[in-house]
Amino acid sequence: DSGVTQTPKHLITATGQRVTLRCSPRSGDLSVYWYQQSLDQGLQFLIHYYNGEERAKGNILERFSAQQFPDLHSELNLSSLELGDSALYFCASSVDPVSEQYFGPGTRLTVT
C-alpha cells in the first residue's frame, strides 16, 4: 500500500457525460500528479500540482481539468466523455517535485 488513495476504483459511464476522479496523497506529500494509462497511448502524464498550484501540464485535453484543494487532495474532472477516454487513471504523490512519486491504485474508467 503506497498510502495514496483514489476513488472510485471503477467507473462506468456513457459518452457525453462528466465524471470526477478523486485522489488523496500520502500524508505530508505536497505534489500530486495525474497519469493516464491506455492500451494505445501507454502511460502518459496529464498534469502536476504542487501545494495547490498547477506546475506542469502534459498532453491533457481541454475537456479535462484538475485542481488541488487546500487539504491537498486533488480532483480530475473529465467532461464530454468519448469512448477513447476509457483508461486507467493514476494519481501519484511525492513530498516535493524532486522526490520519488508513489502511485495510487488507479481508477478504471469505462465509457460506453
Add this chain to the structure above:
Amino acid sequence: AQTVTQSQPEMSVQEAETVTLSCTYDTSESDYYLFWYKQPPSRQMILVIRQEAYKQQNATENRFSVNFQKAAKSFSLKISDSQLGDAAMYFCAYRSAKKGAQKLVFGQGTRLTINP
C-alpha cells in the same frame, strides 16, 4: 522531448534464474533520474529502483540491480533469483531534474513471465 524505449515487449525466465530487462532513453540533459516501476496484475504501480544520473555507482535493491550506462543512454534492470511474485509489467521511466519538469516519461513496458 525525452523518450524512453523498451525493446522487449515480453520476456520469460525460469524461477530462481536471472533475467535482464532493457531500456534506452533519449535526452539532451545531463542531470536526470531513471526509475523502474513494476505493475502486477493488480495494476498498482510499484517503484522498484531509482538511479540518479550524476551517480556512477549502479543502484541495488535486494535482488534488483541496474546497469546504468550514461554515455550509451542505457538503463537495464537485472532481477536475480526470480520469484513467481516478480511476474508483472515492468516500466522504465525518465524524469528530468529541471524545475517544473518533474513528470515521469515512461517506456511501453516489458511483460515478464516467471516459469515455475
